[in-house]
Amino acid sequence: MTSPGREDRPRCFQDVILRLQAHWAASGCAILQPYDMEVGAGTFHPATTLRSLGPRHWAAAYVQPSRRPTDGRYGENPNRLQHYYQYQVIIKPSPPDLQELYLDSLRAIGLDPLRHDIRFVEDDWESPTLGAWGLGWEVWCDGMEVSQFTYFQQVGGHDCHPVSGELTYGLERLAMYVLGVEHVMDMPFNDPDAPIPLTYGDVFRDAERQYSRWNFEVAxxxxxxxxxxxxxxxxxxxxxxxxxxxxxxxxxxxxxxxxxxxxxxxxxxxxxxxxxxxxxxxxxxxxxxxxxxxxxxxxxxxxxxxxx
Amino acid sequence: MPDLLIELFSEEIPARMQARAAADLKRLVTDGLVEAGLTYASAGAFATPRRLALAVEGLSAASKAQREERKGPRTDAPAQAIEGFLRSTGLTLEQLERRAEKKGEAFFAVIERPGRPAAEIVAEVLDEVIRDFPWPKSMRWGGGSLRWVRPLHSILCILTDEAGAEVVPLTVEHLVAGDTTRGHRFMAPDALRVTSFDDYAAKLRAAKVMLDAAERAEAIRNEAAQMAFARGWEIVADDGLLAEVAGLLEWPVPLMGAIEARFLDLPPEVLRTSMKEHQKFFSARNPKTGRIEGFVTVANIEAADGGEAILAGNRRVLAARLSDAAFFWENDLREAKAGMGAWAEAQKHVTFHAKLGSEADRIERIATLARELAPAVGADPDEAGQAARVAKLDLRSGMVGEFPELQGVMGRYYAQAAGLPEAVADAARDHYAPRGPEEPVPTAPVSVAVALADKLDTLTGFWWFDEKPTGSKDPFALRRAALGVIRLVLSSGSRLPLKRVIVSQLGSVFGQAQMRGFDAQLSQLDPLPEDLAEEARLRIEGRMVPVDPDSGIQGLGREEMRGEAVANDLLAFLHDRLKVHLREQGIRHDVIDAVLALPGNDDLVAVVARATALSDMLKTPDGENLVQGLRRAENILVQAEEKDGVEYSFGPEPKLAQTDEERALFAALDAAEPAIARAIKAEDFPAAMSAIAALRAPIDAFFEAVQVNTDNQVVRRNRLNLLHRIRAAGQGIADFSRLEG
The missing domain is CATH 1.20.58.180 (Class II aaRS and biotin synthetases; domain 2)
Incomplete structure (x- = not known):
């Protein structure tokens, strides 16, 4: 795959998502829609937890809205949200070129590994609530963690056979980096040249304020x-x-x-x-x-x- | 003599595992080759994030043919014995030889093992090494069952001699060994065919891979130092970080940046820790201001823009991280200036240990003990108590929550911000010390009081609940705590009756646990009918007599006996640690035993002063001979006392002395005894040693000239009583009978 030039960078949040969707669709994944329940991370989607168990092959990618009530900052912190999006890829068995597929997805959103410093840094993943663990890395781009990359070894106390490869992108953080935005609420959500340009704040600021109050004080x-x-x-x-x-x-x-x-x-x-x-x-x-x-x-x- | 080259090419190996893995590869492969009958001249192993490599030079081309003869059972032995022999040799009956032996005819097996080519052996050894590699953690991937640290992608395995390189035929699961590898993941990803180790190293270098971790580390160190020098800065040395960073890349490209001015007022420890832990940056210090003002990040690529985008990205990430740190710092400072009440409250809800209560319970015990210890270490009790109460409050701060390694360091800043005395603030930072056997010991009295109280509380707490270290298991680092107590007491010269201190602290531990138990019982009464609950409540409250900390062990009631035993056991543990500590300083264990046998052995300062003086004296010729003389006196005395059934401890009568040597000994004892007593009273142990050493010559002369056990019973008794004076003189100094040799 050729690296896109500077001019080919995404211009808004949804463009990052759409490019990831296109990339993983082209790589053979079923593009699923979010699970219709409140979850803390994309891993909770049954398409990952349950599908990583058993012998049947599987390849899926999806956006998952994720909620972490304790991370709420009333929309004021430039990087923290109680509701955010994860992009999740799960392929079983993990293909031998999964790292290459992943790096191509970074190229697709304008992160050229010959211009940016991409690193695979040890990170053993463990989810106490899922009784799951795996080995892999956090992927760094210019010193920032942009993804989790995990080979599932056990889920719900069961050995995974075959092993699934799981990728999780923190979409807001990744997009803010690609788009060069300092505060998440300032990030263009749709095309900034659209007749009605919307920022992330236009879409979510009120929600962050309201849910922060409910999470911390009212529930x-x-x-x-x-x-x-x-x-x-x-x-x-x-x-x-x-x-x-x-x-x-x-x-x-x-x-x-x-x-x-x-x-x-x-x-x-x-x-x-x-x-x-x-x-x-x-x-x-x-x-x-x-x-x-x-x-x-x-x-x-x-x-x-x-x-x- | 061919050379062997092996490379195991995988996805990124964790940095912390690489050095060990390279060493393991070398050891396991060369051991395997040697065991199979090959020899080699030299071997070297290398690791990068994506490969383990091993080069073996001067390998024998084949193993030597071997002939082994084994004697079997006699030819008339039972069939079972013969069958067993056939099984163990793998031969058939026809292949066995029959030879006449003294005791009759016996079977002999002659097993010929032809020499095997190196390639065959290498394949066998490597297959096994790959399958059983001792990774600290390994994994499976895809549909396979092979385990490696991360997915293993290719095996390069070639033997090279004058005729050229040859691939060793080897297949491990789906991986077929070949003679190709790949260069840098991004800068030179294509396959490379190699023919020897030199060719391999050279082609990798051309493909932007520095094979040797030490070379990568040196390159980072040198270049970072030069970049810093150019700006008038210096890099803060950090070998651990350097080794880690060298394990995260194949082609190091250091890049330097400046920290934004708005962050320069953060404590330097915060800047360093945040940059190191989150981003693996090196810190650059401006020697003129003493502040951390810059950073070095090390990239893995030579970017076309000279690293501009990489540096810009890293700077952004750093700014976000330091904004977080600044946020914690400002919030924490606000809480600190408000008196840290919220943190004190939060301590109540943090369990220190199920049996030892909350953090707040623990702080309470430490504070009581710190006050108690204060006079002995020269600290003001109120200050020591206050310091103990604030010393661990920073554990509840945002900054320490984020960076646990900053505990103490932040505590000092926050105590300062709270307007507390400098001594209290310093204690917050220093009371964890000494953190290891080589780490420094605090000297400020308040710090010493809190540091001692902290460690003694931990020791007594875990001793009371019988969670002592066993063998290699010491999950609560109690050995380190004990050594800490010893070093603190010794370096501050604190005169502490440790036994009494321990007993009193056991009282606190027990008393608190008992009250918690009552509280727990009371809280369970709610579901009961009211009259029953009331009756039970009265009964429980009737037992709630708080322990009086001053009376210590008396408060323990029926636990009294156990308290005494636990205290003795803990003191013995401290004595053991003291022996280890002193042995490292060249004092023999029997010398320490001789001193520990005396009463007052829980005063460690006195024990060490005495042991040091004794050890020094024993190194003089007088000392050696004196011990012989004392031992001789002791032996004669013990024998006589056993035989006569009496103790000879009456004052001997100088008038009954028969010889000049006896009289001289009387005179010498008359002079030495008060000198020893004075010296001991003044705790001038070297003087006490000189005083007793002065007895050496008269004692020698006495034994030379005088027969103790003479026929004249009056004279004999008098001489035995004189020997007793010698014994008594020694007893004030040490138990000389415990000395060896």
């Missing part, structure tokens, strides 16, 4: 705790249901159960942002979420095994 913690317990119970109930439905068809339900695990995880993040979870309790909550994802992964693996 009803008793209700959130109750929701957490409800999600936990429903997850267990779904998984405990008999394998066969009323008509006698074998239909295991790891996907609906996993939705409840995602819910519990996000509720935990909200409770954390409200500051009602002590250091000791924290570990216990993480353990409870992990137990849920593990149970869902078990059910998924069992279903995959039965289907294979």
């Amino acid at each position: 009803d913690t008793d209700m959130l705790l109750q929701h957490f317990r409800d999600a936990e119970a429903e997850c267990a109930r779904i998984l405990a249901a008999p394998l066969e439905d009323a008509a006698g068809r074998a239909i295991p339900m790891p996907l609906p159960a996993y939705d409840q695990a995602i819910k519990a995880s996000h509720l935990f993040n909200l409770l954390d942002a409200r500051g009602v979870i002590s250091v000791t309790e924290r570990q216990a909550y993480i353990g409870r979420v992990r137990a849920l994802t593990k149970a869902c992964a078990d059910a998924w693996v069992a279903a995959e095994g039965a289907a294979a």
